[in-house]
Amino acid sequence: RKEVEQDPGPFNVPEGATVAFNCTYSNSASQSFFWYRQDCRKEPKLLMSVYSSGNEDGRFTAQLNRASQYISLLIRDSKLSDSATYLCVVNLPRDSSYKLIFGSGTRLLVRP
Amino acid sequence: DAGITQSPRYKITETGRQVTLMCHQTWSHSYMFWYRQDLGHGLRLIYYSAAADITDKGEVPDGYVVSRSKTENFPLTLESATRSQTSVYFCASKLGETQYFGPGTRLLVL
DSSP states (O other), X not given: OOSEEEOOOOXXXXXXXXXXXXXXXXXXXXXXXXXXXXXXXXXXXXXEEEOTTOEEETTEEEEEETTTTEEEEEEOSOOGGGOEEEEEEEEOTTOTTOOEEEOOOEEEEEEO | OOOEEEEOSEEEEOTTOOEEEEEEESSOOSEEEXXXXXXXXXXXXXXXXXXXXXXXXOSSOTTEEXXXXXXXXXXXXXXXXXXXXXXXXXXXXXXXXXXXXXXXXXXXXX
C-alpha cells in the first residue's frame, strides 16, 4: 500500500464548478499535511498547509480527518487557471529532518 | 532573486556514463533535497542534506551520490547511469514547513 494515495483523475469540470479531491495516508503518526500544486512540466509549489481544524484560503478549503487518515481539498468557483495537478503531501512522523512523502497527484482540468 | 536553480535543464546521456546534476540556492537554507519524479510514483526522495557536509539517504538512493561542501550547492551524481534513471529530477530547499523546488532537470538515459 502506498503511504499517500490519491485518485489520479483527471477531474474535468466547467468553469465555476466546485470540485473536491481526497487523499488518504497510511501512517497514523504523521504530523504535518500539505497540498502542493504542480503545473504541467513545472516544479511543485506549496498551495496550502492543512490544519486539524480545517483552513480556508480564498476559494480553497482544506480539511483533515485524523481518525480516518484522510485529507481533502475543496476548490470553489473553479477558474481555468486552476488546471494543474494537486499533490497531497505528509511528513514522516517525529522526524526532525522533515522528509515529506508525496502522493502521485490528482489532475484537474477546468474547461471554459 | 533566482531562488533555486538547476542545471542542466535537459540532459541526454548513455548507459554507463557519469552524470552530475547541479543545484544552487541563493537563500542559504540549511536543508536541501533531491527528488525524482516518475509517472505513477510521484516525487521520491533520493538524498537530503541538513547542512554543509551532512547528507543522508532518502527512499531511493541506490546509484546516486551527493555532496555538500557549501551551503548553497547540492550536486547529485549518477555514478554509472542506467535506463531506469531516466526521470525528472527536482532539487528543493526548506524554510520552516515549506519546501521550495527548483525548475527540474529532465534526464534521458539511452
